[in-house]
Amino acid sequence: MTGLRIELRRSTALWAGLLVLVSGTGMLWLVTSESGRWQANSTSAVLELRLPLAYVWALVVGFAAFQGMRDSRSRVTELFTATSRPGWVRLGTLATAVSGVVAVATALLCAGLVARVAFGGGFVSIGFLPLMLTVVLALSSSVLLGLAIGRLLPHPLTVPVALVGTFMLATAAGRAVEARSPGDEISRLALLTPVLAPPNSDLVTTSTSVDLGQVLWFTGLGVTAFLLLVSRSALTRLAALVPAGLALALAVSVLPARYSDVLVNDSIASRLVCDGEVCVGQVHEDRLPVVAAAGRAALAKLAVLPDAPEEVREDTSAMAHLTAPQRDPRVVYVSSQGYPPPLTMTEDQVRLELLAGAGVAGCAAPNSFNTDEGVVRYVTASYFNGGLAELASDPFMWNNDRLRAEIDQAWQRFRARSAREQLDGVAQARQMLLTCQDSALVLDALTGTR
Template identity: 35%
Template structure:
């Protein structure tokens, strides 16, 4: 232990967790991003606390690799290699002590970062499932791999440019893979080799087991390669460091899903339904049930005007903001707690929100506007007002472009007999369920 304490004092190991925490907590606490709001926030659940910490490894890992590289080249840069070779203490033992000191410091820094989020979850009574365990293991192993590679490459290439070059390469490579994964510009299997995971989209998404085991194999291969470079005493053994990298790659790639859509599955424990009659929310949002139960039942009652109407209200586990749309189940009125339209809604206002689109989710998902989307939003507003029994125009502050469309649509709809009104709203609802056609045109002109 005395040797270990000496290594801690004479290396930059004590500063590694400090930098990890300053950078990590700085982003999570003082910058605006998806980690700061909604049910997928950093401090919402154990799983999101671990996943957002892994996400930030795209920034933290280059720091860890660069710091480890500085330590790896220490003996060569100091010119004490021959001196240490003349001592009875084996070089491998010295290298192991150094690796343990730097590795332990980096892992402690990462775990404290995770604990900062988990502590807030515990304080707020957030839900705990077992889905976070594998994610934490992969995060810790990523840190270990960064330390091992940095030390090994620093010892192999003891030049002033090595540490900054490794830091820049790790940062650029990680950012390219992470950002490309969101746009599918890079094959999904290559994206999953990145250290920083893709941005968490929702609290119910968990990486599929095959992707997690593939990343485990890849990280074990990187770690083994780094330690071989650090401990090897001859060029031949150093060349063998390519073997675990190739082995990890060969094991990981077949396990990785071919497309981004197949990367995730639903956390069944968090997505289990808790119901009050026909209104159900997920166990993760069980405390929301008292808010939505009354408005949900009222929405179902008002939807009885339509020939094909939903029989229950359920919280959707599909991540809010997804761009994937398709046919929906007409028997369920789906809602999403993270939908901007649901924020701070209670009572009658929440009922109107649930009635939007005659009890359907929007087809354009999370969008920033456009003619087609504005027409859909206008149609959804008119359908909700018709079901509620009276028309209230959208406010200019909330829906700037809509009133010029909703006013004429409402007038055209109310100008026809009640049976035709019902038929038009039912047809428009069917278009929203299948994400086809123009529901605003159906409301104003009827189905043709």
């Protein structure tokens, strides 16, 4: 313990821990929005840390490499080699001090995010623990790797090369995990870094296979890095690569190859809580009274349709940010996506959102725009509302003169039909939306132009 206390004072261990806390907090503040949804769920908060980790990870490796060059800079390498005390004891104490402080600092950073969520009235569950364990292992093993690199390659360019190389690896890996559809294949090797850009959702987390694969890899990497740090011969250094090789083989066999297997539902946060026939994810339970009132009002309006829906549920699917919303003739889904998210709207706004499309969400993928589909949503919502009204999820169409004119024209054509024809048109549009038929045909059926 005496040696450990000495290393804590004479090494850069405490500074490394402070670097993690300051850089992690600063980068999280810079790259995320104050209105970000990660503040609503402790699991999302720790997952959000994966994005700025590209910068923190690089700084930690570079800082550790600088520390690993201490003996070389002080020109005492031969002196310590000649002492009777085993070199692995002294280097092991140094590694324990630096990696231990970084591990504690990382855990404190994650705990601070969880506390931020708790004190902000957000949802806290044990779902963040696997994510925190992975981040702690990633940074502590990277410290050991940096120390080994600094000791084995004591050159003035070692630190900048290690720092820049780690950052480039992190950014390249982050891009390699991006996808445009749930079925896209991603690089398993990219998942060997702790960097991940999570979607703007508080309902997802990393899958068990991702967590297990990363834990295996970073544990093996840490063991190899420590053995390289304390080794003295080329043979022992070669043998030190075995744990990382085994960990790599095991991790690659466990890690998923499809994006839909990387991010999955947070089973705790997305568990449905209900008020009668209206349900939302547990993480949004505080919004249930508003959604329940709006949902019951919407179901009462939709009851005039044949085979009318009977339930209102939040769409908690993990891939909601990449695919069109779910559709079911018995269920009206509340989208978990959009700006602003429907669950943050007022009761009247939520009611209109549920009535749009006659209780069926649009077929366009997120972050895409379809004019005909937008007009259909406005006309159907206005039919049940008794007059044109703005949809909070699509203010652009409402405030754009050209698009607003298209809405008005479609509304006038629709209102020119008899009451029975209007109801039949809405019912037909609903059935077509359930099967995602061409939006132009849906609009024609609604307004009676075909």
